[in-house]
Amino acid sequence: MAGTIRLTTSQALIKFLNQQYIHVDGEESAFVEGIFTVFGHGNVLGIGQALEQDSGHLKVFQGKNEQGMAHAAIAFSKEKRRRKIMAVSTSAGPGSANVVTAAATAFANQLPVLFLPGDTFATRQPDPVLQQLEQEYSIAVTTNDALKPVSRYWDRITRPEQLMSSLLRAFEVLTDPARCGPVTICICQDTAGEAFDYDEAFFSKRVHYMDRLAPSERELLAATELIRRSRRPLIIAGGGVRYSGAREELMAFSSAYDIPIVETQAGKSAVESTFANNLGGMGLTGTSSANKAAQEADLIIGIGTRYSDFTTSSKTAFDFENTAFLNINVSRLHAYKLDALQVVADAKTALSRLHGMLEGYRTEFGERIGQLKREWDGERERLAGIVFAREGFDPEVKGHFTQEQLNEYADALGTELPQSSALLAINEALAPDSIIVGAAGSLPGDLQRAWSASEPDTYHVEYGYSCMGYEISGALGVKLAKPDCEVYSIVGDGSFLMLHSELITALQYNHKINVLLFDNSGFGCINNLQMGNGGGSYFCEFRNDEKQIMNIDYAKVAEGYGAKAYRVNTLDQLREALADAKQQSRSTLIDIKVLPKTMTDGYGGWWNVGVAEVSESESIRQAHESRMSKLQGAKSY
Ligand SMILES: Cc1ncc(C[n+]2csc(CCOP(=O)(O)OP(=O)(O)O)c2C)c(N)n1
Ligand SMILES: O=C1C[C@@H](O)[C@H](O)[C@@H](O)C1=O
Ligand SMILES: [Mg+2]
Numbered sequence: 001m002a003g004t005i006r007l008t009t010s011q012a013l014i015k016f017l018n019q020q021y022i023h024v025d026g027e028e029s030a031f032v033e034g035i036f037t038v039f040g041h042g043n044v045l046g047i048g049q050a051l052e053q054d055s056g057h058l059k060v061f062q063g064k065n066e067q068g069m070a071h072a073a074i075a076f077s078k079e080k081r082r083r084k085i086m087a088v089s090t091s092a093g094p095g096s097a098n099v100v101t102a103a104a105t106a107f108a109n110q111l112p113v114l115f116l117p118g119d120t121f122a123t124r125q126p127d128p129v130l131q132q133l134e135q136e137y138s139i140a141v142t143t144n145d146a147l148k149p150v151s152r153y154w155d156r157i158t159r160p161e162q163l164m165s166s167l168l169r170a171f172e173v174l175t176d177p178a179r180c181g182p183v184t185i186c187i188c189q190d191t192a193g194e195a196f197d198y199d200e201a202f203f204s205k206r207v208h209y210m211d212r213l214a215p216s217e218r219e220l221l222a223a224t225e226l227i228r229r230s231r232r233p234l235i236i237a238g239g240g241v242r243y244s245g246a247r248e249e250l251m252a253f254s255s256a257y258d259i260p261i262v263e264t265q266a267g268k269s270a271v272e273s274t275f276a277n278n279l280g281g282m283g284l285t286g287t288s289s290a291n292k293a294a295q296e297a298d299l300i301i302g303i304g305t306r307y308s309d310f311t312t313s314s315k316t317a318f319d320f321e322n323t324a325f326l327n328i329n330v331s332r333l334h335a336y337k338l339d340a341l342q343v344v345a346d347a348k349t350a351l352s353r354l355h356g357m358l359e360g361y362r363t364e365f366g367e368r369i370g371q372l373k374r375e376w377d378g379e380r381e382r383l384a385g386i387v388f389a390r391e392g393f394d395p396e397v398k399g400h401f402t403q404e405q406l407n408e409y410a411d412a413l414g415t416e417l418p419q420s421s422a423l424l425a426i427n428e429a430l431a432p433d434s435i436i437v438g439a440a441g442s443l444p445g446d447l448q449r450a451w452s453a454s455e456p457d458t459y460h461v462e463y464g465y466s467c468m469g470y471e472i473s474g475a476l477g478v479k480l481a482k483p484d485c486e487v488y489s490i491v492g493d494g495s496f497l498m499l500h501s502e503l504i505t506a507l508q509y510n511h512k513i514n515v516l517l518f519d520n521s522g523f524g525c526i527n528n529l530q531m532g533n534g535g536g537s538y539f540c541e542f543r544n545d546e547k548q549i550m551n552i553d554y555a556k557v558a559e560g561y562g563a564k565a566y567r568v569n570t571l572d573q574l575r576e577a578l579a580d581a582k583q584q585s586r587s588t589l590i591d592i593k594v595l596p597k598t599m600t601d602g603y604g605g606w607w608n609v610g611v612a613e614v615s616e617s618e619s620i621r622q623a624h625e626s627r628m629s630k631l632q633g634a635k636s637y
Contacts (some may be wrong), residue, residue, distance in 0.1 A: 004197035009187060010050035012196070013116070015203050016167050016473050018056035019323025022083055022175060024210045031175065031208065032114070033076065033084050033480075034059030036069035037067025039128065040091025042118020045071070047089045047206070055370030058087075063507065064501035066090045068104030068473040072502055073113045073469070075437065075477025077106075079460060083210065085112050088478075092118035093131025097143050101467060103150040106182040109239075109266070109464035110331075112174040115145050115151070115184040122158035122188035129189070131451060144186040152181035158188050160196035174218035175208035177243065178330040194265035206226045212244075213330050215353055216343035223343050224357040226326055230299035231257050231364045233326075236282055236311065239464075240304015241347050242331060247456050248270055250303070256355065258363045259301070260372075262290035264311050265444060267304065269453035274283055280371055281448035283311040284605035288379065289372035290602035294318055296368075300338075303328045304347050307337050310463065314608035315635040338635070380450055384424035387520035388416040388595060395597040396420060400531040409595050415569040418598035419518060420446060426488075426516060426573050427451055429578045434486040435460055435478055438454040439470035441492035442525035443518060444598040469499025473514040476502045486514065486582060493519040493542070496554065506587045507562050514581050515558070515589040520596045521549050527596070533611050541596075551593075558589035566590045608632055 007015065019124050023516075035058050039048050051060055063069025065087070073086035082322055090096045096117030106113045120132050128134045136142040148154045153173040155166040163185075170183045210585050215223075227233055241250055254261050256275045261271060262282035271278050280287040282294060294300070294317045302325060305311060312318070315338075325340035337344040344349055386396075390407055406563045410416050423446050430436075432454045438461040453459045460478055462470045475489035491500075494518050500518060505512045527540035542550040555565035565586045566577035581588040590630075604610040608631065611624045 002200045005200050005203070006195050006197050008050065008193050008195050009157060009163050010047065010192045011053065011185075012160070012198050013047070013161055013167070014050045014055060014058065016368055017058060017087060018170055019203055019205050021205060021548045022210055023207050026206060029084065030057060031084060032058060032510055034061060035087040035089055036063045036073055037089045038063050038066050038069065038091065038095060040095050040118070041088050042095060043094030043116070043192070044091070046118070046189065047116060049193070049373060049586070061505065064504050065177060065499060066095055066098035067102045068113070068432050068499055069501040069505070070099045070113065071105065071467070071470045071473035071507070072477035074102065074109065074462070075474035076481045077111045077113060078109065078462070079204045079478045079481035081245065083114055084115060084176065085174060087116055087283040089116045092120060093143050095612060096186070097498065099147050100150060103182040103184065105145055105462065105465040105470065107150045107152065107286050108461060110181050112180040113182050114170065114174065114438065115147065115182055115188050116607035117147065117184065119144050119156055119186040119188045123190055125572070134500045142186075144184070146624070147184045149188075150182060150524070151184040152179060154346045155184070156186040157191055159480045160191060160194050161339050164198070164202050171206070171208060175210055177210060178213075183387065196207060201545065209376050210237045212346035212349045213344065215343045218351055219343040219345065219551060220357060220413070222341055223326055223354060224342055226299060226324060227301070227354075227358060228361055230324070232297045232514050233299035233301055233363055234297035236264060236302045236305050237261050237267035237270050238264045238303060238305025241267050241270040242457065244304065244347035245353055246303075246348035249348050249355065251275060251300045253351050253355050257358055257361050258365055258368045258369065260293050261443070262286065262293060262364055263448075264305050265461045266378035267449055268448060268461070269456055269459035272454055273454050275450040275452050276373070277369055279369070280376060283309055283313050283317055285375045285448045286603060286605055287449050288603040289376040291317060293372055297328060298322055299324045301328065302340065303324045303351070305329070308464070309608065313606045316606050316633055318629060320635045344491055358469045368522065382423065382450070383420040383450055383600060384417045386421050386598070388418055388598070395595070396469045396599060397528050397597040399529065400537070401597050406595060406597065412551055413519065413521060413593040413595075414551070415593035415595065417506060417569060417571065417592065417594045419520065419573065419594040420598060420600055422518070422574060422594055423447070423591055424450060425574055426578065427540065429575055430488065431486060433458060434488055436488045437471055437475040437478055437488050438490045439463065439474065440466045440468040441523075442528070443490050443492055445525070446600045447490065449603065456569045468495040471495050472500045472513070472515060473502040475515070476495055476506045476511060479506065481512045483511070488514045488516055490516050491518070492524065493517060493552070493554070494523045503558070503587060504561050505565065505591070510586070511629070512585060513587050515587070517554050517589060517591050519552070519554060519591060519592050520594050521551065522596060524596050524599065528601070529609065530572045533609065534617055534623035555591040555592070562586070564588045608634070
């Protein structure tokens, strides 16, 4: 037997993390980049001590909020195509409770992150230790059990030697493209400092091979037969296309056979928006062109998509009677959806294999693709040119606010800027290789429809969980992954207020991010949702007890942190601020006051939401009826 080495559990953990490598397409690199920490009594004396003694190549970051730093870790692995991760170390109790939301975000998006929350004492000697729940039905239940449903692998370390088998399971999951996601290893706070004679072999360099899963001959033959039978197949490009790095194969496949492409939020910018066959966003927040193409299609080829309700317009986006589905996905769970023919395989490999088998085939879309694309380009131009007027203004979201109410907003916020024009002006001004980051509110809808990503992999919107607060933390994670790119967080005022603490971390460590804050003084998209379904405007506008609209000086908040800040009420000011922000070496925030109801809306999508079945309001009763009638045409599972 090889020798042993005496280490604490935490020292062994850090030593092991330093020895994990990943191998993809012949390239090998270290898998764990670093570790975010907020120290408390549950981790500072264990993991804190181990890092202080010898962190190896791991970069150590001090987070400001556990959820925020975990979101940065998620964004990092998303940007690195799941081929490099960050670990997240928290204290016990509230520190670990704070990462439940982030673990759920990582879970829904299938992004690998290693969570290392502290836990109660294994010996139970001091029970109840500070922050212990003392659950009556079981002393073994701690806050960390709340992480079980949002972890792909979960374990609790109560003895130092358990760490070895636990970490092997953890890294097997973290490096599997079909099952990866958040992995949680809770470490009891006494165990964290306890020593053990570890087998030295445990710390040898380990290489995890992320081999590309190839389709079987049976799958390929069935898929080509299905495509050949189809006259109008349509590709939905999901996140899997980006994780697989299948841009070239997808473009070649689409061009060779004239197959239009539509994009999900996660798949957007897998192929640049300017590509002739790319019809843009699909579904509820999609373009009219993509949604029309989906209705006209007789075969949907879903590549690396999990078919969320936003993508399928709650299963109304297709002519289900006459449309077949072909799913290419590394995950069997997703490949099985919508009764599809399943090709359980890596996107890049599957596309290149299929390409060679379809000689002579061509779809009937022909000129229709260019026609649909031009149609949307025209609509984009209209959106960019919208100008507010004090009289007779017809906002994109219609019939909710009167002209007087819109004027009241214009006065209170001192602005006449429509959201869509501001966003498109930003799109025009930013360097094409800038990366934009978003997650929640009305902005992801505008972005999926109207943002032109003229370079691949420049669009980073977390919409698997659409978690408010991801936008700024996520921008930090993206910057850490791509330090040479200019990174822009596109965030609503509601999301900003919910969580922006990692802006301080970005300032602290000099990782420049730019925050583009769209302030419409409210939870705008939810206000649209309630009013669009027959309700009133109820607790979604930011008004005080006197019903006055709140006007918060967010630029001042950012200045307080040390960021360079700008106040913007016109397109000219916006362009100037963007130009100046680009010259800065420190993080910036542009406080853009925009009018409510001026985000994009419509374009053929539909969302099945829980409208009240009985109500005193006629408009709500109508909304319920219209939902029921829409559901008649929806696929029921
Ligand atoms: C953590 C979290 N809580 C609640 C929601 C539900 N939600 C979605 S969007 C939204 C309001 C967003 O407001 P804001 O960021 O100002 O964007 P706007 O819609 O006004 O553009 C809320 C409350 C969410 N997505 N995430
Ligand atoms: O409830 C929601 C509605 C969506 O419009 C929004 O983008 C998303 O953040 C959400 O949670
Ligand atoms: Mg808002």
